[in-house]
Amino acid sequence: MALGGSSALHIQSSTISSAxxxxxxxxxxxxxxxxxxSILDHYLRRTDDQPRVIGTLLxxxxxxxxxxxxxSSFAVLHSENDEQVAVDMEYHRxxxxxxxRVTPKETIVGWYSTGSNLNTYxxxxxxxxxxxxxxxxxxxxxxxxxxxxGEEAGVQAYVSSPxxxxxxxxxxxxxxxxxxxxxxxxxRAGLDLLTQTALSPNSxxxxxxxxxxxxxxxxxxxxxxxxxxxxxxxxVLAGEVEGDKALGRYLMDTLGVxxxxxxxxxxxxxxxxxQDTLMISYLANLVRSQAEVSSRLALVTS
Amino acid sequence: xxxxSMAAALAASLPAPTAAPTPVAPTYxxxxxxxxKVIDIEAEIPLQVVQLDGLVVTKILKHARExxxxxxxxxxxxxxxxxxxxxxxxxxxxxHVSDEDEKSAKSSARYQSSMLRSLREVQADDSxxxxxxxxxxxxxxxxxxVEIQAIxxxxxxxxxxxxxxxxxxxxxxNASFRAxxxxxxxxxxxxxxxFSTSSLVNHRLTFSSILEEIPLQVRINxxxxxxxxxxxxxxxxLLPDATPESxxxxxxxxxxxxxxxxxxxxxxxxxxxxxxVDNYRTEEGNLAYLSRQIARERARADNYVAKRKEExxxxxxxxxxxxxxxxxxxxxxxxxxxxxxxxxxLLGQIDAYGKSLEGTASSGLIKMYSVKAxxx
Numbered sequence: 001m002a003l004g005g006s007s008a009l010h011i012q013s014s015t016i017s018s019a020x021x022x023x024x025x026x027x028x029x030x031x032x033x034x035x036x037x038s039i040l041d042h043y044l045r046r047t048d049d050q051p052r053v054i055g056t057l058l059x060x061x062x063x064x065x066x067x068x069x070x071x072s073s074f075a076v077l078h079s080e081n082d083e084q085v086a087v088d089m090e091y092h093r094x095x096x097x098x099x100x101r102v103t104p105k106e107t108i109v110g111w112y113s114t115g116s117n118l119n120t121y122x123x124x125x126x127x128x129x130x131x132x133x134x135x136x137x138x139x140x141x142x143x144x145x146x147x148x149x150g151e152e153a154g155v156q157a158y159v160s161s162p163x164x165x166x167x168x169x170x171x172x173x174x175x176x177x178x179x180x181x182x183x184x185x186x187x188r189a190g191l192d193l194l195t196q197t198a199l200s201p202n203s204x205x206x207x208x209x210x211x212x213x214x215x216x217x218x219x220x221x222x223x224x225x226x227x228x229x230x231x232x233x234x235x236v237l238a239g240e241v242e243g244d245k246a247l248g249r250y251l252m253d254t255l256g257v258x259x260x261x262x263x264x265x266x267x268x269x270x271x272x273x274x275q276d277t278l279m280i281s282y283l284a285n286l287v288r289s290q291a292e293v294s295s296r297l298a299l300v301t302s
Numbered sequence: 303x304x305x306x307s308m309a310a311a312l313a314a315s316l317p318a319p320t321a322a323p324t325p326v327a328p329t330y331x332x333x334x335x336x337x338x339k340v341i342d343i344e345a346e347i348p349l350q351v352v353q354l355d356g357l358v359v360t361k362i363l364k365h366a367r368e369x370x371x372x373x374x375x376x377x378x379x380x381x382x383x384x385x386x387x388x389x390x391x392x393x394x395x396x397x398h399v400s401d402e403d404e405k406s407a408k409s410s411a412r413y414q415s416s417m418l419r420s421l422r423e424v425q426a427d428d429s430x431x432x433x434x435x436x437x438x439x440x441x442x443x444x445x446x447x448v449e450i451q452a453i454x455x456x457x458x459x460x461x462x463x464x465x466x467x468x469x470x471x472x473x474x475x476n477a478s479f480r481a482x483x484x485x486x487x488x489x490x491x492x493x494x495x496x497f498s499t500s501s502l503v504n505h506r507l508t509f510s511s512i513l514e515e516i517p518l519q520v521r522i523n524x525x526x527x528x529x530x531x532x533x534x535x536x537x538x539x540l541l542p543d544a545t546p547e548s549x550x551x552x553x554x555x556x557x558x559x560x561x562x563x564x565x566x567x568x569x570x571x572x573x574x575x576x577x578x579v580d581n582y583r584t585e586e587g588n589l590a591y592l593s594r595q596i597a598r599e600r601a602r603a604d605n606y607v608a609k610r611k612e613e614x615x616x617x618x619x620x621x622x623x624x625x626x627x628x629x630x631x632x633x634x635x636x637x638x639x640x641x642x643x644x645x646x647x648l649l650g651q652i653d654a655y656g657k658s659l660e661g662t663a664s665s666g667l668i669k670m671y672s673v674k675a676x677x678x
Binding site for chain 1: 368393395413417425469499506520522526532533559572
């Protein structure tokens, strides 16, 4: 699930730790969707004269410091013009303090900006954040919103390294690092909901969806896919299109799984499970009607 | 409160500011309290639908999953316009160790106000419109929810809403969000702190009439929509001889978690029902004990009054001055009738657990039959 371009440098960290005092360079970064969505929201709410917005990324580091998990982000005020760049440090500190009260595990790992141009100001801000995350390295996530013409939406992550004989804060090289989207399985359903919403007309969906309705959509999708496969197989059999051998093998492997198993044992297991499920359904209804009766009885007066 | 949100509502309804620079920055004066009722037109329009932004959906999901405690709370920010309550942002509230603690309540208030101030600085919505709560297996009825919501109902316009998110449903592939607010009849009884039997009868209160559901919509803005579009877009793999399952690469491949056949959480659900029923039994036992005590005290008082009356009759017959009868209330302390709120909420919980069990069972049946159909 690589988010960024394939040009990212995949750093193979050496297993020999010669100098434990110097933390290792992060070699992979994962981002939680909520961090990305907060950045997009911040971008939407920018003032007209702001070409880009920046903010702080919060997250956790793996024990050996090679992986960084970006868990959330918040907006930080900043202003930049031709002469200078200013970041509201006090605001950044306040927000970090507020965030750490709810999620104490998350620490500052770096900063984000929208758009994908890296300039001197980026280096300066990077320098500032490196002080915040010391002794660890700060990461920079550049999110291209795709709102400007000719640019594609995407996420890039960088670590910085000083450049020049005398390292100056305004000079540095941004080294790309592979970045992936990561979330817990339980959150998957929420993202599915959002992608469904994005596809629906006028970008809204009514809630709550019952699990039955949800199941219905999933089953319908599966049926459509089966029909597509069936149509393809028929076409191949009729000689209309040339069959793909790899695809045929794959289909055989997938559909072959279902056929394995004894007939009798399966039926017995099915019946046993059916009885259990019906029993649970009966119990649930019983409990609910008892609760209803009990609440009505409370209203009865002699 | 009303004054600031009105200003925000007005600002939102205005067309986007044009490029022409405004000569003089307008000055805002606080609307006097006497006028705010008249000016606040939005408060007159009844709330029809709650619109939840995609960002809030992910924020609630993340907070609910990561939180250590069973119930998590957070505040919802947004504004209401023309009957639609737009929830555009949210933030999590720190978990209290002890609710009674004066100090923690104060620090929580400080946390809220400084968070709101900070959010205002980056042009985010900063008016509180309600709160959210995460729960498991649909049982969101508890004293805490009712208390917070009752406070909000007084302070916020439209009384605020509570958005309930069910974690266990989400784990099963159906992200569920529902919006509620307290019904007027419940609020009426709550304000009087009176949940005796007669009050329940008067207000026709059962657990199902504590909260009323408001329709909820999930909305995502076009920018987020296009971004999600590019995340779910599948691109052909770069590898030349990729197997069919890895031929296309997508950041967010489609999932079919709704078709998962496992029935995890079913035992937990049954356990929860038993626990709730046990709690309810204890509560009912307490209520019965108290009402017996009341009946006993009342009988003793009645006895005493009757005796005194008899005595007085006898004294009148003997031409003596009758003894006073007023000190009955002082002699016998009849306890107040117990509150039935807790038992009502417990019943609501039992009902919710039953409902979620029913949902699991019915979708389980469908899955079983579809598997049977697929395997034959």
